[in-house]
Amino acid sequence: MMLPPPRPLEQRIADTRARFAADMDTWVATAGADGPALVPLSFDWDGKAFVISTLPRSVTARNIADSGRVRLAFGPTRDVVTVEGTAERIPTAEVDAVADAYAAHTDWDPREQSEEYAWFRVTPRRIQAWREANELRGRDVMRDGVWLG
Amino acid sequence: MMLPPPRPLEQRIADTRARFAADMDTWVATAGADGPALVPLSFDWDGKAFVISTLPRSVTARNIADSGRVRLAFGPTRDVVTVEGTAERIPTAEVDAVADAYAAHTDWDPREQSEEYAWFRVTPRRIQAWREANELRGRDVMRDGVWLG
Numbered sequence: 001m002m003l004p005p006p007r008p009l010e011q012r013i014a015d016t017r018a019r020f021a022a023d024m025d026t027w028v029a030t031a032g033a034d035g036p037a038l039v040p041l042s043f044d045w046d047g048k049a050f051v052i053s054t055l056p057r058s059v060t061a062r063n064i065a066d067s068g069r070v071r072l073a074f075g076p077t078r079d080v081v082t083v084e085g086t087a088e089r090i091p092t093a094e095v096d097a098v099a100d101a102y103a104a105h106t107d108w109d110p111r112e113q114s115e116e117y118a119w120f121r122v123t124p125r126r127i128q129a130w131r132e133a134n135e136l137r138g139r140d141v142m143r144d145g146v147w148l149g
Numbered sequence: 150m151m152l153p154p155p156r157p158l159e160q161r162i163a164d165t166r167a168r169f170a171a172d173m174d175t176w177v178a179t180a181g182a183d184g185p186a187l188v189p190l191s192f193d194w195d196g197k198a199f200v201i202s203t204l205p206r207s208v209t210a211r212n213i214a215d216s217g218r219v220r221l222a223f224g225p226t227r228d229v230v231t232v233e234g235t236a237e238r239i240p241t242a243e244v245d246a247v248a249d250a251y252a253a254h255t256d257w258d259p260r261e262q263s264e265e266y267a268w269f270r271v272t273p274r275r276i277q278a279w280r281e282a283n284e285l286r287g288r289d290v291m292r293d294g295v296w297l298g
Contacts (some may be wrong), residue, residue: 007155024226025226025227026226027176027187027222027226029178029185029187030179030184030185031179031180031184031185031218033216035179035180035181035218035220036179036186036218036219036220037178037185037213037218037220038178038187038221038222038231039174039228039231040222040229043249054266057174063185067184069183069184069185070185071178071184071186071187072184072187073176073187073189076225077173077174077175077176077189080176080189082187082188133249
């Protein structure tokens with residue numbers, strides 16, 4: 001199989017930002033006493049962090065409350081973006097400030113559900129982007145919360 | 150948005166089995182002392198379990214060695230299959246028995262790498278399959294290792 005040449009860093013960053021702006025869902029992995037959890041959740045990216053929303057009794061919400069550690073995965077498995085981030089709950093008084101943008105982006109508003117949802121802000125610390133094996137080298141596009149480009 | 154009607158159980162099982170046979174990669178979530186890990190890995194499905202392979206020094210391999218707990222995710226986020234499974238290392242003497250099928254399915258043979266890879270068998274205990282919100286009810290297609298259909 002002939003692979004295209006590996007994308008330079010600037011292109012990977014541009015592709016990553018474009019994916020964050022365009023995609024509606026992400027895989028969310030968390031860890032707790034029962035091991036790993038992995039669910040798809042809708043998200044909104046404000047340019048610096050992801051906003052996600054789930055039921056407070058869900059395993060994901062409880063794992064985040066315990067540790068705040070989150071991994072996100074975007075894209076098909078041959079055009080991957082992975083994020084290592086820290087999650088914090090958004091106080092109820094601040095939800096409306098993010099929920100309108102979330103609802104506009106995802107076409108779904110958890111505030112209209114009968115159960116109250118919990119909202120979280122996930123701040124990326126490390127981001128990696130690669131397509132095939134020839135892009136494994138140079139896959140870091142953010143480290144310690146700073147874009148490398 | 151008009152959604153198609155939810156698929157009945159038998160259709161979800163057929164679609165799930167078809168995806169396991171056709172797909173080459175899966176998202177693999179594990180948990181360890183450093184929180185969750187989430188990576189895409191190639192796999193082969195033999196009808197009962199998944200075979201995956203990764204470097205023994207990888208976080209995923211170390212997390213599996215610690216707990217054996219794995220979550221897998223397949224498909225785009227609006228046509229999801231998730232698997233809760235237990236992973237065990239395949240003894241070196243038994244690798245060749247699974248690696249040929251793995252290499253044929255994934256078009257990649259870890260035995261040709263300079264570093265020796267670790268091989269794992271992931272046995273599903275629970276499988277869920279859903280597309281949109283109207284399929285959340287009835288998403289269990291396997292429980293306690295038994296297909297429900």
